[in-house]
Amino acid sequence: MRGFQLDEEYEALRKTVEEFAHAEVAPVIGDFYEREEFPYDIVAKMGRMGLFGLPVPEEYGGMGGDYFALCLALEELAKVDSSVAITLEASVSLAAMPLYRFGTEEQRRHWLPALCRGELLGAFGLTEPGGGSDAGALRTTARLEDGHWVINGSKSFITNSGTDITGFVTVAAITGEQPDGRKEISTIIVPAGTPGFSVSKKYSKVGWNASDTHELSFVDCRVPEANLLGERGRGYAQFLQTLDEGRIAIAAIGVGLAQGCVDECVRYVGEREAFGHRIGEYQAIQFKIADMETRAHTARLAYYHAAAGMLRGEPFKKEAAIAKLVSSEAAMDNARQATQIFGGYGFMNEFPVGRFYRDAKILEIGEGTSEVQRMLIARELGL
């Protein structure tokens, strides 16, 4: 990425994912969404084209790209559908990347190749019934006993945690007390199917209905001591870093949704007639769409900028928060306007904008609410 002009290979990737989304996702995803069914076949195809390994080095089965490549893929998928985008985002950004960054060589070799092929999905268990934004308030515990971690507690809204191909969930848990009395938080890898780890039935959600989200519970769930991810007591710092990056990825999904609204509307207003004219000839409609395009465009610049800073190794906390904030609000605003332009059809689930409307809201909540983003931005300004 040079400035804001995509290098040739990034543009080729973007175009490939765009073609994939239109040819493989768009025609079928509405049915999966309506049945609230996980699209295994699409995920397998995404795996075969290497999307789950985009930012992972080749020696672990990845594509040797970077986080920006992942974001481009997420944006293109989200232009068509957010369920498949969030499935990719959660497995790569919240599971594979922390495993690559903080994991031991053995953990990397064990999990990353299958994750990169999309044959296994990873999930990240952070949020709990009693703590979302206040992530440090978690209550799940893990105590060391005879060379095993014994985990007790529960986790909420965990993406990718209950599919047939879920490989593991990384669980943030209290593993003790620090000398100053604060909680010691660590992250532990819990393979799917471990006794004591149970997955509740799927949530009934407002949106993202073709993605997999469950509540998880752990009752004396034992995993080997070696399943600790990264250093003991570094869990909090690890997930703060994971979430900073994740915000850029969610921003990319928000931009995709916001742009998808524009694309759908431009097509529709060129066909739909009212009062003797195509509705695209009316300035009231043109201005709405011009505003939508403006929001999508500026939000894209914000996430490109945050990703560029991150890849250069510069601080990017504020930029990532800004990108997440503007893009999720752009997605929400654009979905609202797109639905308005489509009128009654926009309220029907069979039209993409109906799905966009339902999928947009969570972007202002997941991986840091808009309030948390504002808090982070203010804090970065020294307030």
Added chain:
Amino acid sequence: MNIVVLVKLVPDTYSERKLSDTDHTLDRDSADAVLDEINERAVEEALQLKEAHGGEVTALCVGPDRAVDAVRKALQMGADKAVHVSDAALHGSDVITTAKVLAKAVGTIDGVDLVIAGNEASDGRAGAVPAILAELLGLPQLTHANKVTVEGDTITVERATDDGVLHLQATLPALVSVSEKINEPRYPSFKGIMAAKKKPITTLTVADLGLDPAGVGLSGAWTAVLEAAPKPPRTAGERVEDNGDGGTKIAEYLVGQKLI
């Protein structure tokens, strides 16, 4: 097994396609250009054969400079190298001159065991180049393949027709043309996209191939397109009320159309 796969840049079937007003050749500026879909399947088949039997896949393209996009797509999918014949003299070539140029270009590639082509391109739709090329190269031709298997130096293909399935066999080297039903082409991975940048593309002119520029292109073509008009829009159908004589009226209509 060394495979040459023919690739062609065609106007995207989803964009407006038209011929130029002056010489009735393809107006390349009016449409987005893509690697022909059937060629993607030809490349996929070549890659699957390479993955099973080893060897090298060379993408071969005859087309203007921008056709390098089709070549690059083949390289991104996994072809090892490419030969691109680009020359202003080729403008307006018909199927025979195109096949002559392809035959010469195949000759520049060492140890070719198999040539794979799509059975027809989505623009011209003559569907004749693979057969002419096989004839010029003196290779057995197994056209319209739905399935290809190679064992040792024996190649077997299945060709589905309305009447049944034909099983064709030949000894390598040979030429195969594939149908659109043969496989599902892969999407290039990011690794493939990055690797493609480093793969060699040999660009050749008509003179490099030892051909006379006057013998190719519009001047060398045996056929010329005189006129092209878009298909007229479909008109509204004729409504027949059935007052007990519906069958007769339909029959009369079909007779009027010389259909029965």
